[in-house]
Amino acid sequence: MSFFNNFAGMGPEGGQAPEPRTALGRFWQIYSRHTLGLLGAGILAAVTALVYIAALFLGITSHGLIFVLVGGPLGGMLAMPQIIGVADTALRAIRGEAGFWWMKYRQAWKRNLKQSLLFGFLVGLLCPFQYFILLHTKGVNLFVFVLMLAGMFISVSVASWSVPQIALMELPLGRILVNSLTLSAQHPVKTLTAVAVTVLYWLAMEVTYPFSLLPYILLNFWLPMLICLMTLWRPIDEAFDITGKLEELNEKKRAEEKAARDAEGKDE
Secondary structure (H helix, E strand, O other), X not given: OEOOHHHOOOOXXXXXXXXXXOHHHHHHHHHHHXXXXXHHHHHHHHHHOHHHHHHHHHHHXXXXXXXXXXXHHHHHHHHHHHHHHHHHHHHHHHHOOOOOXXXXXXXXXXXXXXXXXXXXXXXXXXXXXXXXXXXXOOOOOHHHHHHHHHHHHHHHHHHHHHHHHHHHOEOOHHHHHHHHHHXXXXXXXXXXXHHHHHHHHHHHHHHOOOOOHHHHHHHOOHHHHHHHHHHHHHHHHHHHOHHHHHHHHHHHHHHHHHHHHHHHHHHO
16 A cells, blocks of 8 residues: 555755745745646646536436436546546645656556546546435425535535545545545534635536636636645645655655765766
8 A cells, every 4th residue: 555656756846935925825826836737737627527517517407317327427437537637736736846747647647547537436426416406306394405415515525635635645545535534524614615615616617607618718627626725735744744755755765866876986
């Protein structure tokens, strides 16, 4: 079982400027330095998510649950590897990693593919189904309605914490889901922030359609993902000591490179 292979060899940029004091300043610093990677990963995710979006749209407008039950998991499996790729790119940007994003993106995509497909199936099945039932259920009492909203909140919160774990670590999906429930309970404010950002962003996209087509192309998944991960990164880092493990890996790599150079010098 490997925890940190996905970020092996990663570290802060050399000569990095001090971190801004405000969240907006930090956001702009990250975006301005990693614009190409964020936009590129976001566009890939936006294109492959069209099947998922179409299935949900057809299911809601035609009141056909079959579109949700079949198209949701299929669309989730198609889109999730690229969505995890957005998370991987955003996490590397938050960590201040230098390097060409496309090479790192491909490596992470291959490593995370199996977990991404399974997670995409679960998310594609559960979340659209809950949303469909919520929209098509009438006349239920307040208690049942609140339970349905609570179920959706738990699903989105667990997904919000699971995505960075899949991008960061190689763990069984069951362990990741348990970790996500635990982190959600331990950090309610950050969980609520991530859920609010995700729900309000995509609800705004839906309500303003078709005017939201251009923002979807430009902002797609990278904008809410970056905001959410900026919120969740520190608790995840503290819970799994990611920065410490990465520093150990970097020190080990530098020691191996130094030993190799010394060996070459002796041979000469």
